[in-house]
Amino acid sequence: MADPLSYRPKAGEIPTQPGVYRFKNDAGRVLYVGKAKNLRARLSNYFAPLHSLHERTRRMVTSASGVDWTVVGSDIEALQLEYTWIKEFDPPFNVKFRDDKTYPFMAITLADEAPRVLVTRNPKIRGAKYFGPYPKIWAVHDTIDLMIKAFPIRTCSDSSYKLAMQTGRPCFPGQIGRCGGPCSGKVTIAEHRAMVDDFVSFMTGNDRRFVTEATRKMKEAAAAQDYEAAAKYRDRLLALEAVLAKSAVVLSDNVDADLFGIEHDELTAAVQQFVVRGGRIRGVRSWTVDKELDLDESDLVEAILQRVYDAASGTDVPKEIIVPELPDDTTELEAWLTARRGKGSVRLKTAQRGEKAALMQTAQMNAKNAQMLYKTRRSADFVARSQAMSDIQEALGMEEAPLRMECYDVSHLGGTNIVASMVVFEDGLPRKDQYRRFSIADSTDDTESIYQVLTRRLAYLREDEAESATEVDPLEQVTKPKKFAYPPQLLIVDGGVPQVQAARRALEESGRTDIQLAGIAKRLEEVWLPDSDYPVILPRNSEALFLIQRIRDEAHRFAISYQRAKRKKDIGSVLNDIPGLGPSRIKVLLKHFGSVARLKVATPEEIAEVKGVGPQLSATIHERLHSR
Incomplete structure (x- = not known):
């Protein structure tokens, strides 16, 4: 060092x-x-x-x-x-872009004599115009199939096109009427180019013009009794409307923007990008970012935008980019993006209200779901779990891998309704049937609560071991496992040095020397051991840190859910015992104040402001709540 x-x-x-x-x-x-x-x-x-x-x-x-x-x-x-x-x-x-996979695009090869439309993952086709990215490859094929009905441009390979032009025999798509390329003899090179331009214009967002035009021509042909032409325009109109239905309007027709939803924690960030052109979502992209240093959301936004628009140009960079938080270097980023765009300025914005804010909420929700899915899939990987337990063993200096781990967390509301949780992971997976919840009658702080909970838990462990050491008739043995029957190899507490020392005191008093103790401090994600002045720093995004973090988060979730349920039951039982206060008034009271804590600190006058609660009843409520 x-x-x-x-x-x-x-x-x-x-x-x-x-x-x-x-x-x-x-x-x-x-x-x-x-x-x-x-x-x-x-x-x-x-x-x-x-x-x-x-x-x-x-x-x-x-x-x-x-x-x-x-x-x-x-x-x-x-x-x-x-x-x-x-x-x-x-x-x-x-910042590391962990799984920035290559997404499929729809590409139009504008540099060719007779441009064609194709599905590709290659972002560097010379002179090509790209649309997307699409989340799945079948989504690109579906869109192309519909578009070809309205704009029958070339879809065959270059070799097939060259052979058809040399022999005068149309390519296979041309023979079955799915291609209006020059090789079919139905159109010239210039006419085909015009269809390609219309195809690109429609996909870029100028879609209403083509719908209006197809509708007008269909009606004109029907009025002239040219039913064959009318049927052709009808089929084109149906194809255009089908494409529009697949990308429903989410913003005003003149909006070209990219929206980025970001969900992040101490280790990773999930990013969801919506590509909006002409007010419609034309592409969706999702990926995960690894965080090594402690970055806030504005720093993440800057790194993400640099990565996304590094090789972009022209309309690939929209006029408007909507992000959850503006970076510190907004002005410089806007200038850099404007240079990438080449025409017109680029603005970075946050969405505060209206239709853009609603779409941003959707992007945020998708990012949150992607983050959850990423963690779930990572946890389900047997090789990753095995590596995590091996790394934990090495980092903490344990003699064997922690096949059973228990984690404890304390939750309370202003020092009231104190509870604690115990969650159990075996072989890197949660054992929810062995989770336990603790109610703590009285405690001075979190460290005292941790001490009380572990003292109780270790006492159960001593009782089970004492019973197992006593000779018992095999016929009288109970097959149901005892409560808290199995000791963990690793005991984790949520917190830093104070919480670890409180847990250490409980272990020493119970005489346990075979259980490794550690604490994880949430803000910096460092692991504290009872005999060390410095924390153990596990590599960012290592499987070991990911597993410990997941156990800690599960303990926190379990404690919070119990504390809320207990608080609701506790306050409900008190209010139900007050004469003149029925279920409807209790519901109005809790809705008015928003939480139990606010109701408890409210004055009689403030309680009396609630509809249906008079001065006498408010005084009774205040007295009952403060007599506990």
């Missing part, structure tokens, strides 16, 4: 201009790349006293052995150079 003071540059040596900096280790590998409007001010933050740094930042600066920087002319140049270096050096402490 390097001492940052050993390579810290003198303050006077660091320029105050904008620039990009790189932290490197002894081997010369770039660990982190960042940008700054003022290099001196930014770098000084990394060389603050170690105890004041975020745990992940402290690990980065102590892993490095040097830092250098490059001064640039403007903030925009710093933005560009930062991302160039991130792509070139792939620094381990920068």
Whole structure:
């Protein structure tokens, strides 16, 4: 571990201009790349006293052995150079796009003599116009099948097209009427190009014109009794309406925008992108981002936009980009995106109200679901679980892998209705049939609550072991397992040093020396052991940290749900005993104040403001609530 003071540059040596900096280790590998409007001010933050740094930042600066920087002319140049270096050096402490898979696109090969439409995952076809991305490949094929009915452009391969033009015999799609390409002899190169232009225009968002035109021509042909032509326009109209039905209007017709929903925790972030053109969702994309350093949402937004629009140009960059939170460098990002677009300015916005805010909520909901699905699939991976338990064993210095882990969390409301939870994971999976809940009658703080709960739990363990040591007639043995029958290899508490020391006291008093103890502090995600002055830092996005985090979150969820249920039952029983207060008035009271805590601290006058509750009844309610 390097001492940052050993390579810290003198303050006077660091320029105050904008620039990009790189932290490197002894081997010369770039660990982190960042940008700054003022290099001196930014770098000084990394060389603050170690105890004041975020745990992940402290690990980065102590892993490095040097830092250098490059001064640039403007903030925009710093933005560009930062991302160039991130792509070139792939620094381990920068944001990682974990599963940024290649999505299928619909592409129109505009550079060809006779452009064709195809499904592709290749984003670099020369001169091609792309639409999408689509979540599934069948969704692209469905859209193409419908569009070809309205705009019969070429779909055959280049080799088939070349052979057809040489032999004069149409390609197979041309023979069955699914292609209006020049090889069929039905249209010329120029007429085919016009159909391609209409195809692109419709997909870009100018769709109402074609629907109106097809409707008009159908009526005109019907009026002229040209029923064959009328049927052709009818089929085209039906195809256009089918395409429009697959991408329902979500915003005004003139809106071209990308919306990004982001759901993130301490380790990962799920991103959901909606591509809206002409007021319709034309593409959907979802991926997961790994977070190494502690990044807030604005920093995540900046990194995501850089990645998404790095190779974009033209209309691939919309006029409007809607994000959950604006980054600090909004002005510079807008200038960079405007240069990518090449025509017209690009604005970054947040959606506060109206139709855009409603669509943003949908994107956020999809991102949340994607985050949950990602964690579920990762937890179900047997190899990943095995690796996690092996890594935990090594990191905590255990003699064997923790096949059984128990985690404890405390929940309360302003010191009232104190409860605790115990969740059990065996082989990396939850054993919900062995979860336990504890009610705590009286406690001074969370550490005292942890001590009480573990003392009770370990007492059950002693009783079960004492009974198992007593000789019992085999015929009289009970097959039902005892409560709390199995000791864990690893006992986890939600919290840092104070909670760990409270748990240690309970273990020592019970005489247990065979159970490993650890605590996980939520803000920094570091693991604390009872005999160490420094936390164990598990690698970000390691399977070990993911498993411990999941156990902690499950304990927290279980404690919160019990505490809420107990609180509701508790306050309900008290209010039900008050004369003159029936179920309907209780419901009105709780709805008015919003929570039990607010009702308890309300004055008699405030309670009397509730409809149906007079001064006498409000005084009785106040007295009963404060007599407990």
